[in-house]
Amino acid sequence: MRYAVLGGGPAGLYFALLAKKANPSDEVLVVERNPPEATFGWGVVFSEETLGALRDADYETYNEIGENFARWNAIDIYYRGTRIRSRGHVFTGISRKVLLSILQRRCRQLGVRLEFERDVRDVAEFEYADLIVGADGINGLVRRTYAESFKPTVAVHPTKYVWFGSDLPLDAFTFIFRRNEHGLFQVHAYPFDAHMCTFIVECPEDAWRRAGLESADEAQSIAYCEELFAPELRGSRLMSNRSLWMNFQTLKQESWHHGKVVVLGDAAHTAHFSIGSGTKLAMEDSIALVDALRRHQGLAAALNDYEMERQPVVERFQDAALESSNYFEQVGRYDGFEPRQFAFNLLTRSRRITYINLTQRDPDFVRSVDSWFAAAAAGSPDGARRLSSPPMFAPFRLGALTLSNRVALAPGADLGAAACSGAGLVLTEFISVTQEGRITPETPVFDRGFQDVLRSSVERIHQAGSAVALQLGHAGRRGAMRPRLQGIDRPLLRGGWKLMAPSSIAYTPHAALPREMTARDIEHLVNVFETAARAAAATGVDAIELNMAHGYLLASFISPLTNLRRDAFGGPLPNRMRFPLLVLDAVRAAWERALIVRISASDWMPGGLDLDEALEVARLLKSQGADAVHPVMGQTVWESRPDYRRLFGIAASDRIRNEAHIPTLASGGITTNDDANTVLAAGRADLCLLTD
Amino acid sequence: MKIGVGLPTTISGVDGALLTEWARRAEAGPFNSLGVLDRVAYQNYEPFVALSAAAAVTRRIRLATMIVIAPLRNTVLLGKQAASLDALSAGRLTLGLAVGARGEDYEVARIESRGRGRRFAEQLEEIRDIWEDGRVGPKVTGGGPQLLVGGSSGEALARMARYADGYMHGGGPPRAFGAAATRARAVWSDLGRPGQPAMWGMGYFALGEGTTETGAEYLRHYYAFTGPFAEKIAAGNLTSPGAIADFIRGYEDAGCDELVLFPTSAGIDQLERLVDVIH
Numbered sequence: 001m002r003y004a005v006l007g008g009g010p011a012g013l014y015f016a017l018l019a020k021k022a023n024p025s026d027e028v029l030v031v032e033r034n035p036p037e038a039t040f041g042w043g044v045v046f047s048e049e050t051l052g053a054l055r056d057a058d059y060e061t062y063n064e065i066g067e068n069f070a071r072w073n074a075i076d077i078y079y080r081g082t083r084i085r086s087r088g089h090v091f092t093g094i095s096r097k098v099l100l101s102i103l104q105r106r107c108r109q110l111g112v113r114l115e116f117e118r119d120v121r122d123v124a125e126f127e128y129a130d131l132i133v134g135a136d137g138i139n140g141l142v143r144r145t146y147a148e149s150f151k152p153t154v155a156v157h158p159t160k161y162v163w164f165g166s167d168l169p170l171d172a173f174t175f176i177f178r179r180n181e182h183g184l185f186q187v188h189a190y191p192f193d194a195h196m197c198t199f200i201v202e203c204p205e206d207a208w209r210r211a212g213l214e215s216a217d218e219a220q221s222i223a224y225c226e227e228l229f230a231p232e233l234r235g236s237r238l239m240s241n242r243s244l245w246m247n248f249q250t251l252k253q254e255s256w257h258h259g260k261v262v263v264l265g266d267a268a269h270t271a272h273f274s275i276g277s278g279t280k281l282a283m284e285d286s287i288a289l290v291d292a293l294r295r296h297q298g299l300a301a302a303l304n305d306y307e308m309e310r311q312p313v314v315e316r317f318q319d320a321a322l323e324s325s326n327y328f329e330q331v332g333r334y335d336g337f338e339p340r341q342f343a344f345n346l347l348t349r350s351r352r353i354t355y356i357n358l359t360q361r362d363p364d365f366v367r368s369v370d371s372w373f374a375a376a377a378a379g380s381p382d383g384a385r386r387l388s389s390p391p392m393f394a395p396f397r398l399g400a401l402t403l404s405n406r407v408a409l410a411p412g413a414d415l416g417a418a419a420c421s422g423a424g425l426v427l428t429e430f431i432s433v434t435q436e437g438r439i440t441p442e443t444p445v446f447d448r449g450f451q452d453v454l455r456s457s458v459e460r461i462h463q464a465g466s467a468v469a470l471q472l473g474h475a476g477r478r479g480a481m482r483p484r485l486q487g488i489d490r491p492l493l494r495g496g497w498k499l500m501a502p503s504s505i506a507y508t509p510h511a512a513l514p515r516e517m518t519a520r521d522i523e524h525l526v527n528v529f530e531t532a533a534r535a536a537a538a539t540g541v542d543a544i545e546l547n548m549a550h551g552y553l554l555a556s557f558i559s560p561l562t563n564l565r566r567d568a569f570g571g572p573l574p575n576r577m578r579f580p581l582l583v584l585d586a587v588r589a590a591w592e593r594a595l596i597v598r599i600s601a602s603d604w605m606p607g608g609l610d611l612d613e614a615l616e617v618a619r620l621l622k623s624q625g626a627d628a629v630h631p632v633m634g635q636t637v638w639e640s641r642p643d644y645r646r647l648f649g650i651a652a653s654d655r656i657r658n659e660a661h662i663p664t665l666a667s668g669g670i671t672t673n674d675d676a677n678t679v680l681a682a683g684r685a686d687l688c689l690l691t692d
Numbered sequence: 693m694k695i696g697v698g699l700p701t702t703i704s705g706v707d708g709a710l711l712t713e714w715a716r717r718a719e720a721g722p723f724n725s726l727g728v729l730d731r732v733a734y735q736n737y738e739p740f741v742a743l744s745a746a747a748a749v750t751r752r753i754r755l756a757t758m759i760v761i762a763p764l765r766n767t768v769l770l771g772k773q774a775a776s777l778d779a780l781s782a783g784r785l786t787l788g789l790a791v792g793a794r795g796e797d798y799e800v801a802r803i804e805s806r807g808r809g810r811r812f813a814e815q816l817e818e819i820r821d822i823w824e825d826g827r828v829g830p831k832v833t834g835g836g837p838q839l840l841v842g843g844s845s846g847e848a849l850a851r852m853a854r855y856a857d858g859y860m861h862g863g864g865p866p867r868a869f870g871a872a873a874t875r876a877r878a879v880w881s882d883l884g885r886p887g888q889p890a891m892w893g894m895g896y897f898a899l900g901e902g903t904t905e906t907g908a909e910y911l912r913h914y915y916a917f918t919g920p921f922a923e924k925i926a927a928g929n930l931t932s933p934g935a936i937a938d939f940i941r942g943y944e945d946a947g948c949d950e951l952v953l954f955p956t957s958a959g960i961d962q963l964e965r966l967v968d969v970i971h
Binding site for chain 1: 810813814817818820821824825835846847849850853854855856874875877878879881882883884885886887888923924927
């Protein structure tokens with residue numbers, strides 16, 4: 001076999017030496033545009049797992065790397081004048097320059113031909129080779145040449161970042177957050193030997209402009225950052241190495257090979273720097289590719305196998321990297337968190353690490369978070385005890401109501417079943433304020449008979465120590481459906497009733513057409529909700545949850561997809577919110593206890609309400625006296641395009657809680673205590689609705 | 693978890709005699725169901741016709757479409773066919789429906805593939821009404837056949853949770869099934885549907901000398917429309933008793949209710965070998 005490798009970075013060199021080692025009679029050529037000693041970037045980070053793979057693949061290089069690397073197990077977070085240290089996270093770092101010289105030496109020793117300072121114009125120059133390996137980076141020739149079959153997508157991230165080196169001696173992966181008059185800046189720094197570290201500065205684009213960094217040269221950028229981070233640099237310098245401000249680009253490609261051409265490392269995929277080093281992924285690619293070539297006779301089968309093995313791994317990494325970069329792009333939202341919660345939120349940002357994972361890595365840190373959380377929940381953040389229960393078991397003050405813990409359950413029709421559940425809050429099923437407001441013939445109506453039944457269930461639940469929230473709503477156009485055991489949104493063929501809605505649009509193709517509501521209907525329903533709220537007091541329930549979500553009546557006023565009115569109740573958001581807010585006002589006036597409002601935080605439909613607008617909705621609800629918001633997703637329209645990723649309600653809860661500054665009850669695929677503890681400790685919600 | 697076996701309706705060289713013999717032996721074996729696949733532009737037997745043949749020679753075993761491409765069919769006739777097969781087999785039909793993945797099937801049937809998701813949702817809204825209304829017979833019992841829906845998009849999962857009795861997964865390693873099952877249950881609960889969705893999974897196998905290559909060849913051919921992905925599916929073929937046992941254990945752990953294993957090689961010995969592995 002004859003191999004031509006384009007690109008003399010870690011991926012290319014490591015592939016070359018492994019291929020040559022596997023079969024010394026093969027001819028392996030590495031072509032690199034720069035001279036051998038040139039290197040951009042500073043240090044490289046590996047995990048324990050990667051080191052294991054490197055050891056198995058080539059013990060000689062592993063040994064040399066081992067003699068030169070820095071090893072540490074802590075993450076330091078500098079925030080608001082404090083340093084929080086979390087331990088138990090094992091990292092290894094090495095200077096990129098040292099790594100490259102180890103790999104070059106080993107390549108030469110094994111007989112790999114290295115050609116430096118050779119600029120390749122056309123991949124066809126290597127037509128003679130049996131396999132052409134593109135290890136030439138995200139902007140490399142190979143990837144560009146075969147873009148049509150690789151089908152790339154490139155996402156450009158909104159923040160600006162720059163790589164510096166520093167002689168600051170570190171013993172931890174270090175995050176620094178500093179706000180000045182220009183905005184919030186953050187540092188990702190990690191050591192690569194006893195004396196040096198990589199020092200990445202990142203900030204929102206507007207802060208970067210305000211700071212004048214757009215027109216700054218390298219020396220000016222360094223001066224600005226050295227001054228900004230002077231307390232942490234403690235006299236150390238920042239060093240430049242073609243250090244230019246950039247936007248990170250995440251590259252994904254459907255395929256990584258075409259004929260006898262294959263790409264690896266950054267030429268195949270990239271993952272945001274905040275989650276670790278692309279070098280780790282690149283060198284793992286090299287190992288997988290050489291292994292696949294050894295296993296298979298045919299080239300096509302080998303390249304397929306390589307792709308099959310690596311793509312799922314890389315995708316998982318990219319998903320986590322996306323969560324992580326989102327965090328850093330939005331971190332200003334959390335600038336106000338207590339330092340321990342800030343740190344917990346940062347450490348769990350990629351969703352790969354949960355409360356339980358952190359407990360295993362650093363029990364002391366999680367214990368300190370638990371203690372702070374419990375003390376803050378009890379209203380005395382300074383009186384933290386050493387031992388506390390996990391966040392889900394901390395009490396929560398919702399308006400005038402104190403819940404014994406932060407878990408909510410929704411037992412459905414059999415409310416009494418939740419009596420011994422231990423949940424702090426039990427949510428009733430949807431209870432209609434009128435006969436016509438029912439979803440199905442089985443939907444309870446909040447009449448005298450129901451109130452009597454409810455009163456006895458509430459008594460039992462109270463005795464067991466839980467509070468009860470009464471979910472009040474009106475189905476609107478989503479009414480007159482069959483019982484839910486037979487499916488959801490299946491219109492009644494017989495025995496239906498007349499529906500009403502802001503505009504005359506049916507919920508499903510076969511559903512009954514609702515009548516457009518008049519001003520009198522609106523006025524009447526405001527009174528009906530008010531009367532229900534008054535009557536609720538006598539049933540003993542502790543909270544009312546107004547349903548303004550999921551395409552029911554109040555929700556269909558809020559969404560521009562379902563409210564086409566031209567009067568004062570339709571049009572811009574304040575108009576569309578008019579009726580829901582009249583209901584809220586009336587209920588608030590008649591009800592002194594806790595009041596939660598459930599909203600659809602996104603219609604999951606182009607042209608519909610999105611999270612930005614939902615934030616406005618939440619602000620309005622807060623200003624009109626809601627004590628908490630329960631954001632749910634979609635169901636506004638039957639034909640929506642839902643995105644049911646894991647924990648799909650958390651992003652909305654996080655934004656509403658931390659940008660509209662109102663407590664949230666999160667739901668949406670929260671099934672385990674670990675999910676709940678992670679979400680609560682990280683400050684992404686105040687309460688969690690646990691489902692099966 | 694129950695185990696089913698696929699009927700070899702998509703493998704070349706299978707005639708009516710072999711198909712019914714396969715059904716008879718499966719009925720006598722440890723299998724709970726017989727599954728069939730659906731394609732139009734392919735040398736295979738139509739799923740309802742094949743299951744009818746199987747129904748005629750069996751009494752116990754369930755008959756499952758995994759899946760039928762619903763938008764290619766008139767909804768009323770689809771409902772009538774399903775009701776008929778269910779009635780003639782004494783309630784043994786599990787009707788799996790989905791939009792399918794092959795554009796070619798839509799082209800050949802001269803049916804617009806754009807908007808197929810929405811049309812499928814409308815069909816699902818209608819199909820149980822057809823069964824329950826009584827105007828289109830035959831009369832169904834217990835609300836009609838068990839109805840399962842496949843697909844992996846958010847829309848597909850919402851359709852499943854709204855209208856179906858459960859979820860039909862399209863195949864893959866146990867971990868992929870587990871992730872899909874978790875998502876399906878979350879959507880079910882989010883839409884406010886009481887109870888739990890039934891969860892069905894599928895896999896491919898080839899057992900015995902020489903079948904590894906023929907099996908892989910068949911899968912490459914059957915999944916050629918997926919491009920390079922076909923190679924990955926072919927590589928996932930279960931070709932040893934150990935691999936099948938691991939696969940079954942993985943699916944059971946991931947919460948699967950019924951796992952149907954499809955042959956990739958036609959001989960009746962494939963069924964016998966699978967029986968040996970499962971016993």
